[in-house]
Amino acid sequence: MSVNWNARFSTMARERLDSSFIAEMIKLVVENQAISFTAGEPSTELFPLEGLAASARNAFRNPDLFSYYPFDEGLLGLREWIVGWMRADGLLPEWVSAKNVFLTNGSQEGINLVTEALIDEGDLIALEDPTYPEAFLNFARQGARFVSAAVDKEGILPDSLEKVLRENRVKFLYTIVSFQNPRGCTAPTERRRQVLELCRKFDVVILEDDPYHYLRFEGDVPESYLRLAGDDARVLYLGSFSKIVAPGLRCGWVVAPPEIMSTLNHLRVSNVIGLPAFSQYILFDFLKDLDLAPYFEHLQKAYRTRRDALVAALERHVVPLGLSFDIPEGGFFLWGRIPGLNDMVRFARFAVETEKIGIIPGTIFFPTKGKGLDTIRFSFAKVTPEIAEEGALRLARALRTFTPGEA
Amino acid sequence: MSVNWNARFSTMARERLDSSFIAEMIKLVVENQAISFTAGEPSTELFPLEGLAASARNAFRNPDLFSYYPFDEGLLGLREWIVGWMRADGLLPEWVSAKNVFLTNGSQEGINLVTEALIDEGDLIALEDPTYPEAFLNFARQGARFVSAAVDKEGILPDSLEKVLRENRVKFLYTIVSFQNPRGCTAPTERRRQVLELCRKFDVVILEDDPYHYLRFEGDVPESYLRLAGDDARVLYLGSFSKIVAPGLRCGWVVAPPEIMSTLNHLRVSNVIGLPAFSQYILFDFLKDLDLAPYFEHLQKAYRTRRDALVAALERHVVPLGLSFDIPEGGFFLWGRIPGLNDMVRFARFAVETEKIGIIPGTIFFPTKGKGLDTIRFSFAKVTPEIAEEGALRLARALRTFTPGEA
Numbered sequence: 001m002s003v004n005w006n007a008r009f010s011t012m013a014r015e016r017l018d019s020s021f022i023a024e025m026i027k028l029v030v031e032n033q034a035i036s037f038t039a040g041e042p043s044t045e046l047f048p049l050e051g052l053a054a055s056a057r058n059a060f061r062n063p064d065l066f067s068y069y070p071f072d073e074g075l076l077g078l079r080e081w082i083v084g085w086m087r088a089d090g091l092l093p094e095w096v097s098a099k100n101v102f103l104t105n106g107s108q109e110g111i112n113l114v115t116e117a118l119i120d121e122g123d124l125i126a127l128e129d130p131t132y133p134e135a136f137l138n139f140a141r142q143g144a145r146f147v148s149a150a151v152d153k154e155g156i157l158p159d160s161l162e163k164v165l166r167e168n169r170v171k172f173l174y175t176i177v178s179f180q181n182p183r184g185c186t187a188p189t190e191r192r193r194q195v196l197e198l199c200r201k202f203d204v205v206i207l208e209d210d211p212y213h214y215l216r217f218e219g220d221v222p223e224s225y226l227r228l229a230g231d232d233a234r235v236l237y238l239g240s241f242s243k244i245v246a247p248g249l250r251c252g253w254v255v256a257p258p259e260i261m262s263t264l265n266h267l268r269v270s271n272v273i274g275l276p277a278f279s280q281y282i283l284f285d286f287l288k289d290l291d292l293a294p295y296f297e298h299l300q301k302a303y304r305t306r307r308d309a310l311v312a313a314l315e316r317h318v319v320p321l322g323l324s325f326d327i328p329e330g331g332f333f334l335w336g337r338i339p340g341l342n343d344m345v346r347f348a349r350f351a352v353e354t355e356k357i358g359i360i361p362g363t364i365f366f367p368t369k370g371k372g373l374d375t376i377r378f379s380f381a382k383v384t385p386e387i388a389e390e391g392a393l394r395l396a397r398a399l400r401t402f403t404p405g406e407a
Numbered sequence: 408m409s410v411n412w413n414a415r416f417s418t419m420a421r422e423r424l425d426s427s428f429i430a431e432m433i434k435l436v437v438e439n440q441a442i443s444f445t446a447g448e449p450s451t452e453l454f455p456l457e458g459l460a461a462s463a464r465n466a467f468r469n470p471d472l473f474s475y476y477p478f479d480e481g482l483l484g485l486r487e488w489i490v491g492w493m494r495a496d497g498l499l500p501e502w503v504s505a506k507n508v509f510l511t512n513g514s515q516e517g518i519n520l521v522t523e524a525l526i527d528e529g530d531l532i533a534l535e536d537p538t539y540p541e542a543f544l545n546f547a548r549q550g551a552r553f554v555s556a557a558v559d560k561e562g563i564l565p566d567s568l569e570k571v572l573r574e575n576r577v578k579f580l581y582t583i584v585s586f587q588n589p590r591g592c593t594a595p596t597e598r599r600r601q602v603l604e605l606c607r608k609f610d611v612v613i614l615e616d617d618p619y620h621y622l623r624f625e626g627d628v629p630e631s632y633l634r635l636a637g638d639d640a641r642v643l644y645l646g647s648f649s650k651i652v653a654p655g656l657r658c659g660w661v662v663a664p665p666e667i668m669s670t671l672n673h674l675r676v677s678n679v680i681g682l683p684a685f686s687q688y689i690l691f692d693f694l695k696d697l698d699l700a701p702y703f704e705h706l707q708k709a710y711r712t713r714r715d716a717l718v719a720a721l722e723r724h725v726v727p728l729g730l731s732f733d734i735p736e737g738g739f740f741l742w743g744r745i746p747g748l749n750d751m752v753r754f755a756r757f758a759v760e761t762e763k764i765g766i767i768p769g770t771i772f773f774p775t776k777g778k779g780l781d782t783i784r785f786s787f788a789k790v791t792p793e794i795a796e797e798g799a800l801r802l803a804r805a806l807r808t809f810t811p812g813e814a
Binding site for chain 2: 003005006008009011012013017019020026044045052064065066068070105109116123134138205231232234246250257263267272273274275279
């Protein structure tokens with residue numbers, strides 16, 4: 001007779017964990033050998049593996065990288081490189097130095113550590129509606145509750161945010177600032193100023209998540225909240241190499257004021273002791289000699305081509321069936337709507353199982369259940385023009401044969 | 408004027424985080440350019456870097472390893488290899504397959520995920536007294552309280568454990584089973600049977616931490632709690648490559664029954680999405696072709712030589728001044744006592760600052776403050792015979808010149 005483990009789980013494990021629907025859809029895609037518009041991850045053929053392999057050879061010449069690394073914040077060289085890079089791009093206020101950069105196992109570790117540092121059970125977090133589910137699943141895991149500000153094509157609506165902040169005592173605002181996941185939208189500088197002003201007025205801090213920043217195909221780069229806040233230092237900035245180098249390196253970073261750095265360090269030592277310095281070194285060694293402008297141009301061109309091909313294919317085959325969508329200036333995502341199709345979750349399962357085409361129903365990006373029932377997120381990151389065409393055809397067939405249930 | 412971050416911290420961040428004294432001592436060692444008996448980490452010259460570098464070259468031929476890895480548990484090949492290896496060594500009960508192996512960012516991630524899965528604020532954990540501080544600091548972070556069972560040279564004393572379990576409702580027993588950190592002791596099979604019987608009687612589960620298992624220099628290998636428990640499946644086993652390959656790879660594993668695997672998966676996705684599959688692949692590719700017997704013999708011989716040299720040097724120079732200690736059959740640690748020297752924390756600071764010799768005061772390994780005031784942990788892992796001699800001389804000088812304070 002074996003032990004009853006289920007009776008021993010913590011409140012967190014019993015009540016606050018939720019599955020990732022994205023992960024479920026990706027599994028369905030694999031099982032059905034489907035074409036996929038699902039994955040918000042970069043395309044493997046764009047990984048700079050030759051350069052990374054050369055840098056890995058250099059890493060193995062340095063045995064200390066394979067010990068416990070003495071700085072909890074992560075490899076000093078990479079942290080210094082990040083500061084130089086972000087400063088050159090105008091993203092940083094004066095006070096930031098390498099002491100304010102904390103390397104993470106991808107942005108998710110940054111989200112998790114910030115949540116652990118700031119959130120008690122019952123605390124409120126203000127979110128964009130819709131937003132990235134793995135973030136709010138993590139917030140919920142720590143016991144947070146949510147209030148949402150409405151968004152339009154230019155990000156958070158100040159009037160909506162003001163109402164939310166006036167009526168609730170909010171711990172922080174979580175915002176994905178460039179080519180937002182899932183909506184693809186970017187808040188221009190002027191909108192950010194308004195949002196920041198409201199956060200100052202109600203003394204709310206901001207968690208600025210910016211993994212797609214360097215994947216801009218066109219249009220102007222707005223100022224970061226981090227820079228706009230200046231000496232006020234009310235912004236924690238999350239960056240990531242997952243979308244611009246390779247997600248499997250598991251490297252992102254947090255820019256944070258001194259008071260919070262020691263807490264992040266403590267939490268990380270408690271969670272995992274430290275991260276692999278050798279993989280941070282591989283990134284550092286690769287980046288320090290890289291000519292960044294042509295590197296990013298190459299990525300931007302590749303993803304722009306994919307965006308344009310998916311837009312064209314959807315316009316040819318799916319827009320005539322009722323789809324509308326916004327065209328983003330960068331990133332990985334198109335956000336669409338099919339008015340009248342109010343059971344998109346069931347449709348997504350139907351489409352992958354019958355026509356072998358994967359999409360993500362938009363409703364899962366809303367922390368409040370029952371919103372965005374007729375919305376879809378398309379990712380073009382791994383979609384070649386040929387796949388875009390075939391996928392759009394399949395999606396159109398699925399739409400023609402799907403029988404909507406009771407709304 | 409900048410934001411007041413300190414006013415925003417969570418209860419966890421404000422009340423439940425404690426610094427690692429070991430980390431503080433290691434910093435003092437570096438600052439004072441001291442000789443060190445402090446570090447519980449393997450010696451860099453024993454890292455198999457050539458083999459790992461060759462395996463890294465193979466990893467870079469496989470672009471999928473640099474994507475998000477589809478299995479939350481980690482690289483399937485390495486999990487299968489671990490099962491074959493542990494089974495051949497008699498550590499596994501029948502029910503374990505690769506489905507029950509969960510790769511971690513070192514054992515500490517395993518400790519953290521198990522704590523998150525099982526511990527609510529106020530829950531009790533039974534510990535060995537003394538034990539590994541990073542473990543109980545993590546437990547405390549999640550809100551656990553502790554009860555301690557007394558230990559002797561053969562591990563936990565059954566009478567003491569029975570009293571503890573009778574008087575308290577304990578969530579789990581945490582035990583380091585081989586060459587315990589800090590006491591260097593190993594419970595023989597018969598003692599483990601008694602402990603397991605008590606855990607069955609009081610329906611307590613066991614977290615078996617075994618990072619030093621393969622560093623045995625002499626004596627018989629006892630059976631694992633995991634194997635002894637059999638179909639009862641009340642044991643979570645923590646393994647690690649940190650001490651036998653290299654800690655900077657950040658790879659350990661948990662063996663767990665099916666009910667708990669999905670919770671570990673959920674928690675990990677929420678914490679960090681996933682770990683770097685390419686570094687797991689490097690380990691797998693290196694291990695799969697390795698002739699294990701001579702590999703471990705080489706390590707065992709190297710560490711045995713270091714143990715013997717440190718024992719001899721301490722016997723020559725420090726035992727005459729009152730030190731007594733146990734001689735472990737493996738691992739990294741000697742546990743000593745200097746009766747009458749009741750402010751070892753102050754002595755440790757004095758020794759590193761005046762005589763440039765680092766030791767860890769034993770009291771920090773006791774979850775209850777004020778215990779083990781006259782105890783010391785010596786690590787011989789990075790101590791060559793020459794350093795052992797010079798370090799023992801310095802320690803003797805420090806003991807002669809130290810003025811004990813009020814006890």
